[in-house]
Every structure is written in structure tokens, then in C-alpha cells.
Amino acid sequence: MPTDAALMEVLVVGAGIVGLAVARALALRGHSVIVAEAQGAIGTGISSRNSEVIHGGMYYPSGSLRARHCVAGARLLYAYCASHGVPHAACGKLIVATDESERSAIEAIYSRGMANGVPGLVLLDGAAARALEPNLACVAALHAPATGIIDSHAFMLALQGDLEDAGGAVAFDSLVTRIARTGSGWTVQVGEDRLPFDCVVNSAGLAAQALAAATEGYPADRIPRRVLAKGSYFGCLGRPAFSRLIYPAPIDGGLGIHLTFDLAGRIRFGPDVEWIDTPNYVVDPMRAELFTAAIRRYWPGLPDGALTPDYAGIRPKLTGPGEPAADFRIDGPAEHSLTGLVHLFGIESPGLTAALSLAEDVADRL
Numbered sequence: 165m166p167t168d169a170a171l172m173e174v175l176v177v178g179a180g181i182v183g184l185a186v187a188r189a190l191a192l193r194g195h196s197v198i199v200a201e202a203q204g205a206i207g208t209g210i211s212s213r214n215s216e217v218i219h220g221g222m223y224y225p226s227g228s229l230r231a232r233h234c235v236a237g238a239r240l241l242y243a244y245c246a247s248h249g250v251p252h253a254a255c256g257k258l259i260v261a262t263d264e265s266e267r268s269a270i271e272a273i274y275s276r277g278m279a280n281g282v283p284g285l286v287l288l289d290g291a292a293a294r295a296l297e298p299n300l301a302c303v304a305a306l307h308a309p310a311t312g313i314i315d316s317h318a319f320m321l322a323l324q325g326d327l328e329d330a331g332g333a334v335a336f337d338s339l340v341t342r343i344a345r346t347g348s349g350w351t352v353q354v355g356e357d358r359l360p361f362d363c364v365v366n367s368a369g370l371a372a373q374a375l376a377a378a379t380e381g382y383p384a385d386r387i388p389r390r391v392l393a394k395g396s397y398f399g400c401l402g403r404p405a406f407s408r409l410i411y412p413a414p415i416d417g418g419l420g421i422h423l424t425f426d427l428a429g430r431i432r433f434g435p436d437v438e439w440i441d442t443p444n445y446v447v448d449p450m451r452a453e454l455f456t457a458a459i460r461r462y463w464p465g466l467p468d469g470a471l472t473p474d475y476a477g478i479r480p481k482l483t484g485p486g487e488p489a490a491d492f493r494i495d496g497p498a499e500h501s502l503t504g505l506v507h508l509f510g511i512e513s514p515g516l517t518a519a520l521s522l523a524e525d526v527a528d529r530l
Contacts, residue, residue, distance in 0.1 A: 180211035183367035185523035191330035213477030222277025233518035257409035260302035363504035395435020496529035
């Protein structure tokens with residue numbers, strides 16, 4: 165707990181999972197915290213349009229923010245779910261090689277996961293993988309037992325409850341249009357109101373770059389480009405054929421069209437990767453053909469006509485097609501020399517898993 169002299173008035177912009185986690189962390193340290201949310205409810209953007217997976221951390225380069233915060237965040241998240249009654253399940257997943265050309269990719273993920281400290285990883289041959297999941301087709305697989313699923317909205321409600329219990333609040337329908345330097349603090353424009361704060365955290369997701377551009381004194385050349393990757397999801401009719409999540413070898417821009425399910429056991433597939441210029445959340449039914457071909461590589465028994473359009477999400481990437489995936493970007497005072505200001509860019513997957521660890525990192529930077 166900070167001393168009274170260190171207590172600050174903090175504004176967090178964006179009431180998604182990461183914004184709520186940051187606000188909670190700051191409020192628990194004794195600061196006065198308000199979350200400004202442009203919409204009328206929490207988590208209406210990226211946080212409500214994802215796979216709801218608790219990731220292990222084996223995909224990301226060792227030493228990266230994504231790797232560090234995913235591994236630490238998963239540990240914190242499981243403990244948080246247990247202590248707060250957030251519905252979740254450590255169901256595990258298999259990352260599969262459907263032919264010999266993909267075996268080296270699976271082995272590389274295993275090596276990276278071991279270096280990152282991901283618990284329980286085991287390489288399996290095809291027979292061992294099929295012993296776990298008889299409907300699966302593969303020549304090899306990586307078993308990740310610590311991967312799980314979560315009710316993301318229940319998680320956000322718990323974070324909001326902790327924030328409010330600690331004296332913080334969420335202000336809905338509050339669009340921040342400008343952040344201006346005032347002495348040692350910041351003045352924030354919300355509608356017709358100009359409100360003073362000691363610190364501001366930009367966790368605006370898809371709008372993070374626009375808000376950074378509207379921040380007085382923040383160098384324009386520090387604002388990374390925003391690359392939008394739309395991911396569609398399809399539901400699946402019929403009884404569940406798997407008890408674990410099934411992921412193919414990763415593809416350019418994503419982890420491949422994978423099989424997940426919610427806590428009620430409802431199967432869904434996705435996301436795919438569709439590079440777009442303007443956000444839209446329409447699922448094109450014609451993409452079912454692409455999905456069917458991808459899914460049948462690891463589940464040949466997918467019935468004809470079983471896929472139904474479900475929902476779509478958009479990932480705020482910092483790199484585009486054919487480029488190596490960028491790391492999370494936490495731009496704080498040590499990077500840009502402006503006290504009391506943190507911009508978060510490119511917080512896509514595994515942002516949900518990493519949220520509690522990311523929150524402590526952001527709080528430490530203010």
C-alpha cells in the first residue's frame with residue numbers, strides 16, 4: 165500500500181478485461197481510480213469476441229512480454245477464478261501436426277514452451293494422441309494440460325466488483341477525445357467536461373492509436389500502425405466429439421482454425437484470419453467452406469452442413485501479413501519520458517490470460 169503522499173487520481177480508458185484488471189490493480193494499491201468506457205457496458209469489444217481460452221504461453225518468443233505475462237497471468241488467473249468463483253475449466257488442449265511437414269512446428273512450440281516455463285507439456289505420437297481423442301487425425305501432437313476455458317464476462321464482472329469494493333468506479337458512455345498535459349498531471353476531455361488526473365492509462369483496444377494521437381505531447385512517431393485482423397467463428401451442430409481443445413499448427417497471423425468449446429460444452433471453430441481495413445463483425449456464411457476444409461484435416465468426421473455462422477472478433481495487431489508477430493507494447497514514462505502516462509498497443513491474444521500480470525506491470529510503471 166503506498167503512502168498517502170503517493171496516492172494518485174488515475175483514469176483508465178477502456179473497460180475491457182485488461183482495462184478493468186489495470187484499474188483493479190491500481191485501486192488495490194490505494195489509488196483513486198475511474199474507468200472511462202465509451203460504451204454502455206463493460207467488455208463490449210475485443211473482450212467479448214474471442215475464444216475464452218486460458219492460454220499456456222508456449223507460442224511466444226522467450227523473454228517477450230507476451231510469453232512472460234501469459235505464463236504468469238495463467239497462474240494468477242486460475243487462482244483468481246478459484247478465489248472469486250469465476251466459472252472455468254482446465255480442460256487441456258492438443259496442438260496437432262496433421263502431416264509430417266508440420267511435425268517440426270509442433271516440436272518448436274514444445275521447445276519454446278519448455279523455455280517459457282509452461283507446465284506439463286508432453287509431445288505425443290499420433291497413436292498416443294488418438295488414445296486421448298479417438299476422433300482426432302494427426303501424426304503427432306503436443307499435449308498442454310494447463311490450457312483451459314473461462315467465462316470471460318464473469319471474469320470481467322469479478323474485476324469490476326473488486327474495483328468498486330476498493331473505491332473505484334466505471335463511468336459508462338464516457339468517450340475520451342483528448343488528453344492534455346497540465347502541470348505535472350493530465351486534463352482529460354470527456355464530452356463537454358475537462359477532468360484533471362495525475363495519471364492516465366490508455367487501454368482503449370481498437371481505439372488505442374487514435375487516443376494516443378489525441379494525447380498532447382506524446383510523440384507521433386511512437387504511435388505504431390494499427391493492423392486489423394478479423395476472425396470469424398462458426399458453431400457446430402451435434403454432440404461434442406472431443407473433450408480437449410484441438411489446435412492445428414499455427415498459420416500466418418494466428419493460431420489456425422481451432423476447436424474450442426464453452427463451459428456448457430458447445431463446440432465452436434475459429435478464428436480464421438481476414439485482414440481488413442474497416443471494422444465489421446459480419447460472419448460470411450460462405451467462409452464455412454474454408455473452415456470445413458481446415459477442420460477436416462484434424463477431424464475428418466466433421467458432418468456435412470454442421471457449421472453455422474456464430475460471431476466475429478477483431479484483433480488489434482501491430483504487424484501485417486507475412487510479418488513476424490509483434491510483441492505487446494507497453495509505452496510508459498521510461499519509454500516516452502512523460503510522467504503518469506501509459507499507452508497499451510497491440511494487446512490481442514493472449515491478453516485475457518495475461519491480464520492480471522499485465523495489470524501489475526502497468527501499475528509498477530506509474
